[in-house]
Amino acid sequence: MTASSGLQGHHALVTGGGRGIGAAITRQLLAAGATVTVLGRRLDVVQALAAEQPERLHAVNADVSDATQVAAAFASARERFGPLAILINNAGQAGSAPFLKTDVQLWQQMLAVNLTGTLLCTQAALPDMLTGGWGRVVNVASTAGLTGYAYVSAYCAAKHGVIGLTRALALEVAKKGVTVNAVCPGYTETDILLESIANVVAKTGRSLETARAGFAAGNPQGRLVQPDEVADTVRWLCGEAASAITGQSIAVCGGEVMV
Incomplete structure (x- = not known):
């Protein structure tokens, strides 16, 4: 992919952008021509990524569940690269516990980071998109937002909430040049x-290889998804070719979940 891929002139912000899926998304948006603000809880992590191309990458830190921190981070992003046109809500946490041991603290933490963080960041970015008449919001949810998994009820509930928010907001801004997808x-x-x-x-005493194979076994392709595969889908949703795609939840999971 080259910088002629269609996102030149657009400023994107990626939450949880310093590692894993977020870092892969950041690099793909950068390669597609966007300038990118990378947001993370640890400033050193996002600064390390931003150092790869400091003229087109900007690092900010914030806890996405804290409205004051989010406002300050987004203000810094605008000061560096101007109004936001693309928001990738990627920051998340996945805590696990049996349902009867899921205390209020775990429940609130999963909602705060995965769902409230998506709300706050989208509220911070959306006015720029509405003013500009063009925008892309992509929420990195999970197959846990489309189905159920044992021992992660709080995480599943939060990600189902992200899917609901995606659908509702997509309808609200459908005629305003902004698409919202998950x-x-x-x-x-x-x-x-x-x-x-x-x-x-x-917890089980299984070997690392056996435990890893257990996670891969749920994928009909018999493997783990790679971050670049998720990032490529996100990048496509940000482009003009996906202008008619909104309110959708696209599973990147080798066929594990079909919707």
């Missing part, structure tokens, strides 16, 4: 998944 990865080879695999090893 991308729903299956088990993807990221730090979050590695943490989940480590938890399985610790």
